[in-house]
Amino acid sequence: MTRHSQSQIGLFSSDPWSARVRDLESALHDLGASVIRVIPWKVVRTGSTDRHRIVTGDKDLSELDLLLVLDLGATDIGAFFNRVGLLSALTEMGVEVVNSVYSILQMRNKAETMRKLVTAGLPVPETLITESIEDAAEFVKTHFPCVLKPITGFGGTGVQLIEQQFDITNIYDYLKFHSQVHGKGAFLLQDYIRSPGFDIRALVVEGEVIATMQRVGGQGIATNIHAGGVPQHNDIDVNDLAIAAAKSVRGRLVGVDIIPDLLGGLWVLEVNATPGWTGLQHVTDFDISKRIAETFYKP
Ligand SMILES: Nc1ncnc2c1ncn2[C@@H]1O[C@H](COP(=O)(O)OP(=O)(O)OP(=O)(O)O)[C@@H](O)[C@H]1O
Ligand SMILES: [Mg+2]
Numbered sequence: 047m048t049r050h051s052q053s054q055i056g057l058f059s060s061d062p063w064s065a066r067v068r069d070l071e072s073a074l075h076d077l078g079a080s081v082i083r084v085i086p087w088k089v090v091r092t093g094s095t096d097r098h099r100i101v102t103g104d105k106d107l108s109e110l111d112l113l114l115v116l117d118l119g120a121t122d123i124g125a126f127f128n129r130v131g132l133l134s135a136l137t138e139m140g141v142e143v144v145n146s147v148y149s150i151l152q153m154r155n156k157a158e159t160m161r162k163l164v165t166a167g168l169p170v171p172e173t174l175i176t177e178s179i180e181d182a183a184e185f186v187k188t189h190f191p192c193v194l195k196p197i198t199g200f201g202g203t204g205v206q207l208i209e210q211q212f213d214i215t216n217i218y219d220y221l222k223f224h225s226q227v228h229g230k231g232a233f234l235l236q237d238y239i240r241s242p243g244f245d246i247r248a249l250v251v252e253g254e255v256i257a258t259m260q261r262v263g264g265q266g267i268a269t270n271i272h273a274g275g276v277p278q279h280n281d282i283d284v285n286d287l288a289i290a291a292a293k294s295v296r297g298r299l300v301g302v303d304i305i306p307d308l309l310g311g312l313w314v315l316e317v318n319a320t321p322g323w324t325g326l327q328h329v330t331d332f333d334i335s336k337r338i339a340e341t342f343y344k345p
Contacts, residue, residue, distance in 0.1 A: 053079060053080075053111035053112060053343065054079075054080050054081075054082065054109060054110050054111050054112075055074055055079050055080070055081050055082070055110065055111065055112045055113070055114065055342070055343060056081075056082050056083075056084045056107065056110045056112070056113040056114070056141075057070060057071060057081060057082070057083050057084060057113075057114050057116055058084045058086070058113055058114065058115045058116060058117075058118075058133070059083065059084070059085065059116040059117050059119075060085065060086050060087075060117055060118070060119030060120065060129075061117055061119065062083075062085060064116065064117065065324055066116055066322055066323060066324065066335065067083065067116055069335035070114070070116070070335045070338060070339060071083070072335075073333070073335045073336045073338070073339035073340075074339045074343055076336075076339075077339055077340065077343050077345055078345045079339075079343045079345075082102070082105055082110070084102055084107065084113065085102070086119070086120070086125065086128070086129050086132070088102050088103070089101070089102045089107065089132060090102070091131075091132065091135070098135075100132060100135060100136060100139075107132075107136055107141070108136060108139040108140065108141060110136070110141045111141070111142065112141070112142045112144065112342060112343075113133070113136060113141050113142070113143045113144070114144050114299070114342065115133065115143065115144065115145060115150060115319070115320060116320055117320040118130075118150060118154070118319070118320060130147060130150075130151065133147045133150070134147045144298045144299055144342065145296075145297055145298050145299060145300065145319050146296060146298075148296065149295050149296040149297050149298075149319065150319040150320075152295040152296070153295050153297065153300065153316070153317050153318060153319035154198050154319060155197060155198055156175075156195070156196075156197050156198065156199075156234055156316055157173075157175040157197055157232075157234065159295060159316050159317055160173050160175075162294040162295050163291060163294050163295075163314050163317075165294065166290055166291070166293070166294035168287065168290055168291055168294065168314050169287075169311065169312065169313050169314060170313060170314055170315075171193075171236045171237040171238075171239055171313050171315070172189070172236065172237040173234065173235065173236045173237075174233070174234070174235045174236075175197060175232065175233070175234050175235075176232070176233050177231055177232050177233070178233075179218060179221050179222065179225070179233070181233075182194075182221050182233040182235055183217050183218055183221060185235045186208055186217050186221075186235065187217075189235070189237055190208065190209070191207060191208055191209035191238045192207075192208050192235055192236060192237060192238050193205065193206065193207055193208070193235070193236045193237075193238050193267065194206045194208055194221070194224055194229075194233065194234070194235055195228075195234050195236070196228045196229050196230065196232075196234065197229065197230075197232040197233075197234045199228065200270075200272070200318070201268075201270050201272030201273055202264060202265065202266075202268025202269070202270035202272060202273035202275075203228065203268075203272075203273075204224065204227070204228025204229070205266070205267065205268045206224065206266065207238060207266060207267045208220075209238070221233060238267075239305045239307050239313050240307060240308050241305050241306055241307060241308070242306060242308060243262060244260040244261055244262045244269060244278070244306075245260070245261055245269050245303060245304065245305040245306070245315070246258055246259070246260055246261070246280055246282060246284050246303070246304045246305070246306065246312075247259055247261055247301055247302070247303055247304075247321075247325070247326065248284050248285070248288035248301070248302045248304065249300075249301055249321055249323055249326055249334070250288050250289055250291075250292040250297065250299075250300050250301075250302055251298070251299050251337070251338055251341050252298055252299075252341050252342075253289060253292065253293065253298075254289070255284070255285045255288050255289060256334065256337055256338075257323070257326045257329075257330045257334055258280040258284060258288075258326075259277040259278065259279070259280050259325060259326050259328075259329045259330075260277070260278045260279070260280045260282075261275035261276070261277060261278075261325070262275060262276050262278055263275050263276050264276075271322070271324065271325035272322075275325075277325040277326065277328045277329050278329060279329045280329070282306060282312075284302075284304050284312060287302075287304060287312055287314065288302040288304065291304075291314045291317050292317060294317075295317050297317055297319065299321070299338065299342075300317050300318055300319060300321060301317070301318035301321025301322075302314065302316075302317050302318075303315040303316050303317075303318070323335070323338075
Protein backbone atom coordinates (compact mmCIF):
# COMPACT_ATOMS: atom_id res chain seq x y z
CA MET A 47 0.00 0.00 0.00
CA THR A 48 1.34 3.43 -1.00
CA ARG A 49 2.01 5.83 1.92
CA HIS A 50 2.58 9.50 1.08
CA SER A 51 2.42 11.78 4.16
CA GLN A 52 2.35 15.44 3.16
CA SER A 53 2.85 14.16 -0.31
CA GLN A 54 2.40 15.94 -3.51
CA ILE A 55 0.06 14.25 -5.92
CA GLY A 56 -0.33 15.11 -9.59
CA LEU A 57 -3.46 14.38 -11.63
CA PHE A 58 -2.51 13.94 -15.30
CA SER A 59 -5.41 14.71 -17.60
CA SER A 60 -5.92 16.25 -21.02
CA ASP A 61 -9.53 17.15 -20.13
CA PRO A 62 -9.69 20.32 -18.02
CA TRP A 63 -13.42 19.78 -17.37
CA SER A 64 -13.19 16.12 -16.37
CA ALA A 65 -15.57 15.25 -13.50
CA ARG A 66 -13.27 12.51 -12.20
CA VAL A 67 -10.31 14.94 -12.01
CA ARG A 68 -12.45 17.48 -10.15
CA ASP A 69 -13.89 14.86 -7.77
CA LEU A 70 -10.57 13.14 -7.09
CA GLU A 71 -8.88 16.52 -6.54
CA SER A 72 -11.38 17.51 -3.87
CA ALA A 73 -11.32 14.04 -2.26
CA LEU A 74 -7.51 14.22 -1.99
CA HIS A 75 -7.69 17.79 -0.68
CA ASP A 76 -10.13 16.64 2.03
CA LEU A 77 -7.53 14.05 3.10
CA GLY A 78 -4.89 16.79 3.38
CA ALA A 79 -2.93 16.03 0.21
CA SER A 80 -1.49 18.82 -1.93
CA VAL A 81 -2.75 18.20 -5.43
CA ILE A 82 -1.67 19.67 -8.75
CA ARG A 83 -3.37 19.25 -12.11
CA VAL A 84 -0.96 18.23 -14.87
CA ILE A 85 -2.38 19.27 -18.21
CA PRO A 86 -0.02 18.02 -20.93
CA TRP A 87 0.11 21.24 -22.99
CA LYS A 88 0.95 23.20 -19.86
CA VAL A 89 4.01 21.04 -19.20
CA VAL A 90 7.35 22.40 -20.34
CA ARG A 91 10.33 20.13 -20.73
CA THR A 92 13.72 21.81 -21.16
CA GLY A 93 17.17 20.39 -21.62
CA SER A 94 20.66 21.81 -22.12
CA THR A 95 24.17 20.51 -21.67
CA ASP A 96 23.99 20.49 -17.89
CA ARG A 97 20.31 20.14 -17.04
CA HIS A 98 16.94 18.66 -17.89
CA ARG A 99 13.71 19.83 -16.30
CA ILE A 100 9.99 19.07 -16.50
CA VAL A 101 7.80 21.82 -15.04
CA THR A 102 4.23 23.11 -15.17
CA GLY A 103 3.97 26.74 -14.07
CA ASP A 104 6.55 27.07 -11.30
CA LYS A 105 6.13 23.44 -10.20
CA ASP A 106 9.02 20.99 -10.83
CA LEU A 107 7.11 17.78 -11.60
CA SER A 108 10.03 15.56 -10.57
CA GLU A 109 9.21 16.58 -6.98
CA LEU A 110 5.84 14.84 -7.16
CA ASP A 111 5.50 11.69 -5.04
CA LEU A 112 2.61 10.27 -7.06
CA LEU A 113 1.16 10.99 -10.51
CA LEU A 114 -2.25 9.49 -11.29
CA VAL A 115 -2.85 9.27 -15.07
CA LEU A 116 -6.59 9.86 -15.46
CA ASP A 117 -6.59 10.21 -19.21
CA LEU A 118 -3.74 10.21 -21.65
CA GLY A 119 -5.79 11.44 -24.59
CA ALA A 120 -3.45 12.08 -27.54
CA THR A 121 -4.76 10.68 -30.78
CA ASP A 122 -2.06 12.68 -32.60
CA ILE A 123 1.23 10.73 -32.73
CA GLY A 124 3.33 13.76 -31.68
CA ALA A 125 1.30 14.44 -28.55
CA PHE A 126 1.19 10.70 -27.82
CA PHE A 127 4.98 10.38 -27.86
CA ASN A 128 5.39 13.58 -25.86
CA ARG A 129 3.00 12.36 -23.14
CA VAL A 130 4.40 8.84 -22.96
CA GLY A 131 7.88 10.41 -22.86
CA LEU A 132 6.92 12.74 -20.00
CA LEU A 133 5.54 9.83 -17.96
CA SER A 134 8.60 7.66 -18.67
CA ALA A 135 10.96 10.48 -17.70
CA LEU A 136 9.09 11.26 -14.48
CA THR A 137 9.10 7.57 -13.61
CA GLU A 138 12.90 7.48 -13.96
CA MET A 139 13.12 10.70 -11.94
CA GLY A 140 11.46 8.87 -9.02
CA VAL A 141 7.80 9.81 -9.40
CA GLU A 142 5.35 6.92 -8.81
CA VAL A 143 3.20 6.93 -11.97
CA VAL A 144 -0.16 5.08 -11.85
CA ASN A 145 -0.77 3.26 -14.05
CA SER A 146 2.84 2.64 -15.01
CA VAL A 147 3.84 3.62 -18.55
CA TYR A 148 4.50 -0.05 -19.28
CA SER A 149 0.97 -1.08 -18.34
CA ILE A 150 -0.65 1.95 -20.03
CA LEU A 151 1.01 0.98 -23.32
CA GLN A 152 -0.12 -2.62 -22.87
CA MET A 153 -3.71 -1.52 -22.33
CA ARG A 154 -3.81 1.12 -25.08
CA ASN A 155 -2.95 -1.67 -27.53
CA LYS A 156 -5.74 -4.25 -27.65
CA ALA A 157 -3.43 -6.77 -29.34
CA GLU A 158 -0.99 -6.62 -26.43
CA THR A 159 -3.81 -6.74 -23.87
CA MET A 160 -5.15 -9.84 -25.63
CA ARG A 161 -1.68 -11.47 -25.49
CA LYS A 162 -1.35 -10.72 -21.77
CA LEU A 163 -4.84 -12.05 -21.02
CA VAL A 164 -4.10 -15.24 -22.99
CA THR A 165 -0.74 -15.65 -21.22
CA ALA A 166 -2.61 -15.39 -17.92
CA GLY A 167 -4.95 -18.16 -19.12
CA LEU A 168 -8.03 -15.91 -19.19
CA PRO A 169 -11.02 -16.39 -21.56
CA VAL A 170 -10.86 -14.06 -24.60
CA PRO A 171 -12.89 -14.29 -27.82
CA GLU A 172 -10.93 -15.64 -30.80
CA THR A 173 -9.14 -12.60 -32.20
CA LEU A 174 -7.15 -11.72 -35.33
CA ILE A 175 -4.88 -8.67 -35.56
CA THR A 176 -3.38 -7.91 -38.97
CA GLU A 177 -2.50 -5.16 -41.42
CA SER A 178 -3.44 -7.49 -44.29
CA ILE A 179 -6.88 -6.73 -45.75
CA GLU A 180 -6.87 -10.18 -47.36
CA ASP A 181 -6.38 -11.94 -44.01
CA ALA A 182 -8.99 -9.68 -42.43
CA ALA A 183 -11.52 -10.54 -45.16
CA GLU A 184 -10.76 -14.23 -44.73
CA PHE A 185 -11.49 -13.97 -40.97
CA VAL A 186 -14.83 -12.31 -41.69
CA LYS A 187 -15.76 -15.07 -44.16
CA THR A 188 -14.86 -17.83 -41.70
CA HIS A 189 -16.12 -16.19 -38.47
CA PHE A 190 -19.28 -14.47 -39.64
CA PRO A 191 -20.89 -12.71 -37.59
CA CYS A 192 -17.83 -11.10 -36.01
CA VAL A 193 -16.70 -7.80 -34.53
CA LEU A 194 -14.28 -5.34 -36.14
CA LYS A 195 -12.63 -2.72 -33.94
CA PRO A 196 -9.63 -0.39 -33.85
CA ILE A 197 -6.47 -1.82 -32.22
CA THR A 198 -6.49 1.27 -29.99
CA GLY A 199 -9.68 3.12 -29.24
CA PHE A 200 -12.18 3.93 -26.55
CA GLY A 201 -15.82 4.62 -25.91
CA GLY A 202 -16.95 2.00 -28.37
CA THR A 203 -15.86 4.22 -31.27
CA GLY A 204 -15.32 2.15 -34.42
CA VAL A 205 -16.56 -1.08 -32.80
CA GLN A 206 -18.65 -2.66 -35.57
CA LEU A 207 -20.63 -5.89 -35.65
CA ILE A 208 -20.36 -7.52 -39.10
CA GLU A 209 -23.52 -9.64 -39.50
CA GLN A 210 -26.26 -10.73 -41.92
CA GLN A 211 -27.34 -7.41 -43.43
CA PHE A 212 -23.70 -7.08 -44.46
CA ASP A 213 -23.06 -7.82 -48.17
CA ILE A 214 -19.99 -10.03 -47.71
CA THR A 215 -18.96 -9.52 -51.36
CA ASN A 216 -17.85 -5.96 -50.73
CA ILE A 217 -16.22 -6.68 -47.41
CA TYR A 218 -12.96 -5.29 -48.83
CA ASP A 219 -14.60 -1.91 -49.34
CA TYR A 220 -15.90 -1.87 -45.79
CA LEU A 221 -12.53 -2.98 -44.33
CA LYS A 222 -10.78 -0.27 -46.36
CA PHE A 223 -13.31 2.33 -45.14
CA HIS A 224 -13.03 1.19 -41.50
CA SER A 225 -9.26 1.19 -41.65
CA GLN A 226 -9.13 4.74 -42.98
CA VAL A 227 -11.64 6.09 -40.45
CA HIS A 228 -10.95 3.99 -37.34
CA GLY A 229 -8.34 1.29 -37.75
CA LYS A 230 -5.57 3.50 -39.04
CA GLY A 231 -3.94 0.64 -40.92
CA ALA A 232 -4.47 -2.27 -38.50
CA PHE A 233 -7.47 -4.61 -38.30
CA LEU A 234 -8.66 -6.25 -35.07
CA LEU A 235 -11.36 -8.84 -35.69
CA GLN A 236 -12.98 -10.92 -32.98
CA ASP A 237 -15.61 -13.64 -32.59
CA TYR A 238 -18.97 -12.04 -31.73
CA ILE A 239 -20.09 -13.00 -28.22
CA ARG A 240 -23.90 -13.08 -28.17
CA SER A 241 -24.73 -11.63 -24.74
CA PRO A 242 -28.00 -11.33 -22.77
CA GLY A 243 -27.98 -7.64 -23.85
CA PHE A 244 -25.34 -6.22 -21.54
CA ASP A 245 -21.65 -6.35 -20.64
CA ILE A 246 -19.97 -5.73 -17.30
CA ARG A 247 -17.46 -3.09 -16.33
CA ALA A 248 -15.41 -3.77 -13.18
CA LEU A 249 -13.27 -1.05 -11.54
CA VAL A 250 -10.15 -2.68 -10.06
CA VAL A 251 -8.03 -0.57 -7.71
CA GLU A 252 -4.79 -1.96 -6.27
CA GLY A 253 -5.91 -5.56 -6.91
CA GLU A 254 -9.43 -5.15 -5.49
CA VAL A 255 -12.74 -4.85 -7.36
CA ILE A 256 -14.31 -1.78 -5.74
CA ALA A 257 -17.36 -1.49 -8.02
CA THR A 258 -19.05 -3.19 -10.98
CA MET A 259 -21.97 -2.35 -13.25
CA GLN A 260 -23.83 -3.86 -16.15
CA ARG A 261 -24.02 -1.63 -19.26
CA VAL A 262 -27.18 -1.90 -21.35
CA GLY A 263 -28.04 -0.36 -24.68
CA GLY A 264 -25.73 2.06 -26.47
CA GLN A 265 -24.95 2.43 -30.17
CA GLY A 266 -24.82 -0.81 -32.22
CA ILE A 267 -23.18 -3.44 -30.02
CA ALA A 268 -21.13 -0.95 -28.01
CA THR A 269 -22.63 -0.66 -24.52
CA ASN A 270 -20.13 1.99 -23.41
CA ILE A 271 -21.56 4.80 -21.29
CA HIS A 272 -19.73 7.03 -23.76
CA ALA A 273 -21.82 5.41 -26.54
CA GLY A 274 -25.09 5.89 -24.69
CA GLY A 275 -25.02 2.68 -22.65
CA VAL A 276 -26.97 2.82 -19.38
CA PRO A 277 -25.48 1.61 -16.08
CA GLN A 278 -27.49 -0.89 -14.08
CA HIS A 279 -26.86 -2.85 -10.92
CA ASN A 280 -24.70 -5.95 -11.46
CA ASP A 281 -25.21 -9.21 -9.53
CA ILE A 282 -22.87 -11.41 -11.58
CA ASP A 283 -19.65 -12.18 -9.70
CA VAL A 284 -16.72 -11.24 -11.96
CA ASN A 285 -14.24 -10.39 -9.18
CA ASP A 286 -11.64 -13.12 -9.66
CA LEU A 287 -11.66 -12.70 -13.44
CA ALA A 288 -11.40 -8.89 -13.24
CA ILE A 289 -8.57 -9.02 -10.68
CA ALA A 290 -6.65 -11.55 -12.80
CA ALA A 291 -7.17 -9.41 -15.93
CA ALA A 292 -5.90 -6.30 -14.13
CA LYS A 293 -2.89 -8.24 -12.82
CA SER A 294 -2.08 -9.58 -16.30
CA VAL A 295 -1.32 -6.02 -17.51
CA ARG A 296 0.00 -4.82 -14.12
CA GLY A 297 -2.96 -2.41 -13.87
CA ARG A 298 -3.36 -0.60 -10.54
CA LEU A 299 -6.37 1.59 -11.41
CA VAL A 300 -8.21 -0.01 -14.32
CA GLY A 301 -11.59 -0.76 -15.85
CA VAL A 302 -12.07 -4.36 -16.98
CA ASP A 303 -14.69 -5.10 -19.65
CA ILE A 304 -16.24 -8.54 -19.36
CA ILE A 305 -19.04 -9.88 -21.54
CA PRO A 306 -21.29 -12.78 -20.51
CA ASP A 307 -22.44 -15.22 -23.19
CA LEU A 308 -25.84 -16.96 -23.34
CA LEU A 309 -24.47 -20.11 -21.64
CA GLY A 310 -23.24 -18.31 -18.50
CA GLY A 311 -19.65 -18.05 -19.73
CA LEU A 312 -17.64 -14.87 -19.16
CA TRP A 313 -15.16 -13.36 -21.67
CA VAL A 314 -12.63 -10.57 -21.11
CA LEU A 315 -12.77 -7.96 -23.87
CA GLU A 316 -10.19 -5.48 -22.66
CA VAL A 317 -8.62 -3.64 -19.73
CA ASN A 318 -8.84 0.17 -19.72
CA ALA A 319 -5.87 2.16 -18.42
CA THR A 320 -7.82 5.35 -17.73
CA PRO A 321 -11.30 4.23 -16.66
CA GLY A 322 -14.09 6.66 -15.89
CA TRP A 323 -16.43 6.01 -12.97
CA THR A 324 -19.29 8.45 -13.55
CA GLY A 325 -21.56 5.64 -14.78
CA LEU A 326 -20.43 3.32 -11.99
CA GLN A 327 -21.20 5.97 -9.38
CA HIS A 328 -24.89 5.78 -10.38
CA VAL A 329 -25.08 2.16 -9.15
CA THR A 330 -22.60 2.37 -6.25
CA ASP A 331 -23.56 3.35 -2.68
CA PHE A 332 -20.26 4.94 -1.66
CA ASP A 333 -18.14 7.76 -3.07
CA ILE A 334 -15.79 6.12 -5.60
CA SER A 335 -13.49 9.17 -5.90
CA LYS A 336 -13.09 9.20 -2.11
CA ARG A 337 -12.31 5.47 -2.08
CA ILE A 338 -9.63 5.91 -4.78
CA ALA A 339 -8.16 8.90 -2.94
CA GLU A 340 -7.99 6.90 0.32
CA THR A 341 -6.31 4.00 -1.51
CA PHE A 342 -3.49 6.07 -2.97
CA TYR A 343 -3.04 8.66 -0.22
CA LYS A 344 -2.58 7.95 3.51
CA PRO A 345 -2.20 11.13 5.57
N1 LIG B 1 -16.31 -9.63 -29.36
C1 LIG B 1 -17.38 -8.95 -28.93
N2 LIG B 1 -18.59 -9.55 -28.84
C2 LIG B 1 -19.67 -8.85 -28.42
N3 LIG B 1 -19.66 -7.53 -28.04
C3 LIG B 1 -18.48 -6.90 -28.12
C4 LIG B 1 -17.27 -7.55 -28.56
N4 LIG B 1 -16.24 -6.65 -28.53
C5 LIG B 1 -16.78 -5.49 -28.09
N5 LIG B 1 -18.10 -5.61 -27.84
C6 LIG B 1 -18.99 -4.55 -27.33
O1 LIG B 1 -18.45 -3.28 -27.72
C7 LIG B 1 -18.05 -2.53 -26.56
C8 LIG B 1 -16.75 -1.79 -26.84
O2 LIG B 1 -15.75 -2.70 -27.16
P1 LIG B 1 -14.29 -2.56 -26.46
O3 LIG B 1 -14.43 -2.49 -25.01
O4 LIG B 1 -13.42 -3.62 -26.98
O5 LIG B 1 -13.80 -1.19 -27.07
P2 LIG B 1 -13.49 0.27 -26.55
O6 LIG B 1 -14.04 1.18 -27.54
O7 LIG B 1 -12.08 0.32 -26.30
O8 LIG B 1 -14.15 0.50 -25.23
P3 LIG B 1 -13.56 1.35 -23.96
O9 LIG B 1 -14.11 2.68 -23.99
O10 LIG B 1 -14.09 0.51 -22.83
O11 LIG B 1 -12.06 1.37 -24.02
C9 LIG B 1 -17.92 -3.56 -25.43
O12 LIG B 1 -18.13 -2.95 -24.18
C10 LIG B 1 -19.04 -4.55 -25.80
O13 LIG B 1 -20.28 -4.05 -25.39
MG1 LIG C 1 -14.27 -1.24 -23.55
